[in-house]
Structure formats: C-alpha cells, structure tokens
Amino acid sequence: MTLPMSWDEWTRHDGTALAARVRKGELTAAELAKQAAAGIAKVNPALSAVVEVFEDAIADPGSNGANPDGPFAGLPFLMKDLGPTMKGRLQEMGSLIMRGNRATSDTFLTGKFRHAGLNLIGRTTTPEFGVCSSAENPAVYITRNPWNTDYTTCGSSAGSAATVAAGVVPIAHATDGGGSIRIPAGVNGNIGLKVSRGVFSLAPLMSDLTGLVSIQGCQSRSVRDTAAFVDACRGPAPGEFMPFWTTPEPYTEMITRDPGRLRIALSHQWGEYRATPQIATELARVGKFLESLGHHVDYALPDLDFPAAFEAQTACYVSNFAQVIGNMLAARGLDRPPADLIEPVNIRIWEAGRHNSFTERARMQAVFNTTSRGFGDFFEQWDIILTPITALPTPKVGTTEYLTISDNPSVADWFGNLWRNFAFTPLANLCGIPAISLPLATHEHGLPLGIQAQAKQANDGLLLQLAAQIERAIGGKWNSGERPGVHVTNG
Template identity: 35%
Template sequence: MSRVHAFSDDALGDLDAVGISEHLHAGKVSISEVVDAAIARTERVADELGAVAHRDFDRARRESRSPRGGFFAGVPTFVKDNVDVAGMPTMNGTDAWSPYAAKKDGEFARMYLATGLIPLGKTRLSEYGFSASCEHPRLGPVRTPWNTEHTAGASSAGSAALVAAGAVPIAHANDGGGSIRIPASVNGLVGLKPSRGRLAQDAAMRQMPIRIVSDGVVTRSVRDTAAFFREAERIYRPLALPPIGDLTRPGRKRLRIALNTTGLLRGADAEVTALTEQTARLLEDLGHTVIEVDAPAPKSFGDDFLLYWAFLALALLSGGRRLHGRSWTRANHDALTVGLARHARRNLHRMPGAITRLKRSTRDAALFYDKYDVSLTPTLATPTPKIGHLDPTQDYDTLVDRLLDWVAFTPLQNVTGTPAVSLPLATTATGLPQGMMLGSGFGHEAVLIELAYELEEARPWARIQD
C-alpha cells in the first residue's frame, strides 16, 4: 500500500484551518511562512497524486504580503477547476478547448475568497464532474494519498486529495451527485453538502432545470467545516434559510435517526453494511434512537437521475463551441461524456416526466424529515475501487453499471436540495477510509454539524500521518 502525505514540522504542522488562523492571529507564524509551507507541500505530493489543475503560486505569495481581511486571512487553499477565479483558466476537468483566463471571479469564488483564504491554484476534477472517479484518458487519474493505487473519488477529487495529504487544510468542493461527500469518504475527510441556496453560486449552476449542484468545502475537522459556514454566512446570508450560526460543540438533543443500507439505486455490500451498522450502534450508545427504514425514494429515481445527468452532458456538448470558441473540440471528450449525451438524445421524450418525478422528491423529503431528525447511510456502497475500474474510455454501459454499483446513496440530496455530510467514521479491511453519511431536513445543517462534533469526539477518525 503506497501512502503519501506532506505533513511535517513546518509552519502548517498538523494544524487544521482554524488552528492555522489562531496561530496567525497570535503571531506564532507569518502568512508568508504559512503560504510558503503550503506551496512546498503541494510540490511534494502534486505529481504523485495528480491533483493540481493550475498552479498560481506567485499570486499566492503576492497575496501573502498584502492579504485581504477575514477570519481565514492568510490560510492557504485551492479552488476546484469548475468555478471562475479571475486570472485563472476554468477547464472543468477537460482538455476540449485551449485554456484562457477568467476575467473576474464568479459569485462563489468572490464569497469564498472574502473569508480571507488565499488560493494557490485550482484542483482537478473528472470531466465536467460526470464520473465519480477522476481518470482522464489524457490528463491521467487523481489518486487518493491513502493508497495511490486507488481513485481519490468524484469531481472534487483534487481538492480532497490535497487536503488529506496535508498540502492545505481546507479546499473548495462542489456536489452535483455526491462530489463533496464521495471524495470526503474516500480520503478520510469531513464533507458537508449544504442546502440548496445556502452559499453564493455561479450563474451556470443556478440556471439548471433542477439545481442539483451545491458548493462547499472539504476539511480534516468538523470545526473547520463549521467555521467556514459561519464565515460564509457573514458574507452571504440566504434569508430563506435558518441561520447556521457559530457552532463549536455537540448538541444536547437526542435524535430520531433513520438507518438505510439498501440504497436508492443499489444497496451496500456486506462489508459496508456491517460498518454502517457499527455506526448505528455508536449512535445508540450515545443515546440516539436508530430506526431501520426503506429507501425514501421511488424505484424510478435511479433511471430519472441518470437521464437528467445525461441531459446536462448533452447540453454541454451542444453548446461547447458557442461557450468556448473555435478551439473547442468534441473529439477530445471522454467516452462517458459522449455516452451520457447519446443516452439523453435517445430519451429526450422521457425528460419532462423524469424532471416532474425528480422535483416531487423535494416534497417526499419534507415528509420524511417530519418523521426523522437525521438519516444514516453509508456514503458509498462499496469500498474505494482501484484506478482503472472506472476508466472513462471503457464501454459506456459497463462504466455506468459500475458507477451505479458504487454511487448508490448520494444523489438523493442533490435532487431534494437537503443537506448531508460524510464523516470518516469507518475503515475498511484494507485500511482505507469509508465515510458514513448523515442527512437532515432542508436548512438544518446545524443539526448535522452538532451531531458531527459528537461523533468526532466519540470516535476520532484515523489520520494519514499516523
């Protein structure tokens, strides 16, 4: 097993983002020292992990000398390569057009960087985020630092790999079918997909027929995730949602928790089922009530979600030349993107019904969370596959079948808009992290964060540097 990390006794040490911020405010380290340490760590692991899409270390060093304000002022980060950051290209995980720099920050990046975070560059994702594994046929795979023979997960793979390896303590991620939670699970991190509308979002994400994408972060600690949402809320306050506030400890309320391991698309395998049941027992030991339930979605959900996913691929391929200019080349797209677009084109007559049924899931989720405070499932149905298992050049039907075997639980919250968090509460027989996913009702991130604090205290997760 090849484990890779960059933790050392430099200015970053073993600190999370809150810890670095505290050291900066106390004058124990300087912003320049912290940024230089993050750059050195990134250089140490980037090539082996394949995680970096674009380096902008000179910009980071300039910002370290004249940082903007904010709680995270001076804390280094990366931004996923599917949102615009002024002066950096946005390639969406593909090489289908020639890179060109964004003229201005997108809405999300503007809010994200206003917290004081300093970007070192952008991280790699699977092509347009369609695959749950970043394995580009020309650009290569993104590998988990826990074992570089295995994938780093879905489209926030690059961000998660760098955070897990200790290059930076916090990085941007977003989630249209599990892409915050899947790489959090694979890489032993905390990954909270927030409620729809919780954070500022780029226009392209807001214009979808169903707004399945939510932005957020991947971190190594619950307090980093809590602090990020607290600071984001001070910059962008969605009035339609209850505030999250400043959460620093477990909640006191004992919860009704609905357990499911049979999945929305396909169920968990025997090992992952057993690990999920161990988490359920831990929750019961903590005084919560756990009730086993059926999957809270109709049997049509899997086919409907796949068709909607495919429709997005068709839209991107149909509008590629208009969006990206003459350098755009359809032939440079991988087989999954092309196969999804073909699936959508052949089934366009089914799209109105699929969208209607998917939108109905929002009402079903509201009824479900009237009965239960929290849901518990595994984040992923099986342990993390090796590089090549989800290779996007293989036969489309084979690849989709393998994806559905693995990603059986995360898409529901993308459709319903409800929040869910993956926590690194389990370890497989081969020593890899296996996330457990907790969901709650619309706008109830605070319930998840308080429960996450409690679980982190009760069962501290494994650290790669140990």
C-alpha cells in the same frame, strides 16, 4: 528551504487554528502559503492532485485578494478546477478541449472566498467536466489515493480530497452534483458537507433552480473548519432566482452544543442497490456508537420509488451535461464534440441529451417532486438517515467501468454502474437536502469508508452539531487517528 513549522505541527492545526495564529502575529499568511506550496511539492509527484500553483499568490497573499481581516486570515486554499472562476486564471475542467481556457472574471462565490480571507493558491484535479467518479484519464492526469496509490480518490472533487487527506492544506474547495464532495471525502478520510439548496450562490452563470443538483462546498479535516466556511461564504448574489435562507446563529456557535436525542435511521439498501456485507457491518457498528451517545437508532427507509428516482437523476445529468458540452462547442464554432479532445462517455452523453424535450424534463421534475415529498414525510418521523457513502469497496486505478474513458456504448448502463457503487449520495442532490460524510469506518482493503448522515432541508446545522458531538467523543481522532501512507509528515 526553511519552513515556519514542522510538518507534524502543521498538520496538528486545522484552518481555524492557523488563522488564529496569523491574527496573533505568530505567523503570516505568506508563511502559510510557503508551507502549503512545500507540501504540494512533497506529495504531488505521488498523487497528481494539483494542476497548477499560483506563484504570485504564494509570494504575496494580499495581491491575490485574500482579505486579511476575514475569518480565515489568508489561509491557503486550493480551488477545484471546475465551478467558480478566478479572474485571469486558467480553468480547464479536466478536459483537453478546455486547455488554455482563462476566466475573464471572478464568479460571485470566488469573491466570497476572498472576502472570507482564503488565499486561492492553485487548482486541483477533476474528471472531465466533473462527470465521472475519478480524475483518471492518462491523457490528462491520474489522481491517486494517498492511503494507497493503487486506488482511486473517486471524484469528482478528486485533487482537493487528496491534498486535504495528505495534510497539504486543512481545507479545499469542492463541488457536489451527485456526491462529488461526499464520495471523495468518504474514500480519502475527510469531512465533506453537501449543504442544502439556498446556501452557496452559483451566480452569475447559474442559479439553484437552473443548476438544480449542483452544490459548492469544501473538503476539511475538522467540523469547525467546515462550519466556519459555510458561515463565511453563504449567501445570495443580487437577483437570485430562488430564495436563500439563513440560520438563527452561526454554525461555529451551534456546534459547541450537542444536539438533543436524535432519531437516527440506518439504511444500507436503496432500491436494487445494496452495500456489501462488510460495509453493512461497519454501518451497524457506527449505529451502536451513536446509541452510546444517547441517540435512538433503528433501521428504516423512506417510502420512495427508488428506480424512478435514479432514472430521473440520470435524465438530469444527461440533459445538464449535454447542455454544458453544447455550450462549449457553440463557443468554439463546432457542430459536434471532437473525439480526440472530449472523452467517449461525455460524447455519448451529449448525443443522448442534446435534443431532450421540455416534456422529458418536466417528467423528470415530477419525479424530483415526489421523491422530495417522500423524504420530507420520512423526516417528520426521523431526524437523520445514516448510510455508507459507497456500496462497494473503493475501485483500483484503471477500473474503467466508472470512467468517462469507458467504451460502454450505453449511457444508461454506464450510469447504472455508477449507482451500483454510489447509490446513497445522489438523491440528496435531487431533493436539495443536506448530507455529510464523516470518516468513521474502514473498507475491507483498509482504506477509509465515510459514513453519511442526511437530514431534512435547511437542517445543515443539525448535521454539523452531530458531527461535532462525534468529533468530541472520539477526541478528534477521525480515521481512528491513522494517517495515509502519502502524507506531508512522511519522508
């Protein structure tokens, strides 16, 4: 099969550059889709990252609703198999019980994607209902890390992260309820922004208030692609339950300027959860680098009750996911989750959370409030808090303590295991603040280690400005210019 570009040329382009070539008439959206489909065919046998390719969207992007006049001009885009729905397409959420589940309509954000010129060409893997840290159930699929296929991609935006890292597409859909954009970005060497509340709509099924911790977004390999994605896809649906906010100028313009001198706090221990010495050393090295860019860097930490915050976050997940599972059961006329169709930890989460009272939920909300105020006070003195994305090295495939196929009888203990590794990401969801993972460091086993920057509510643009400043300073060479072992340019 003759492709429009060599793989080296393909991966030298980000999404913005490919869209520019389409607008100039040098390439067509159909040619881009054909190349992306060939990339999936090339790497997916090793990675198991893409569930389904939409052949009609490859053959004719216009028929798939991609607006040719949108900023992305028909760029191929993979959708995580969770969250926004596509009319007539399957959405199976990584679960056996959802096999054959076909959406009857587009959600509001799906329409925004199409209007932005994104050609939605397929579905990527996710753990069941997005609950755990890896898309890894042998009965469904096992998604592997392109840097070393013995290791997991983490999750829950597993397949999207792997395909972007492997050079298949420059940008893909992701979601984040506690780190599910940033964690896989961090362990796959991508850029992953979790926006503030009030940016991307969850309509019509949820709002930012009912969803509370869930955020939409993307995986990418360039800061300007992430900035363009937010610019094009943000905004409220009619009847939103809470206000959405806008920026004085588009992020694509804002990132062309360096930020001023920032006050950057480093931290590698949150409550009882502490990064390994090697990860702490990598964080310190990145701190020195930011000092060389002119920023003030020191160690500091918000004054929070960390144990209470993590307990409240666990309570939120348990009650949220119990409701999700309960709704699925009700739609199927079932009284309880079938053990052969729903994974063991998710059944235990349903059992633990299905009778949660309003009083318990209000107690949780009170901790959300005090935690958010604590971060708010901290950001009066500091512009950024910088942490590693994970506290521990990336797990190998088959590390069941992090998976919903675990036999751990205690839901609380199972979540405690997650927090030991993924402590630094979920409180941004709890507080609704922005956070970005940048591929600036390396684990002791050689896999990428994301460094996370967090800022106060609605300071998403500042995070993107800092990321763009870093990107310019390193000559665009994220991951020190290295590429994963499984990559479209290999073989």
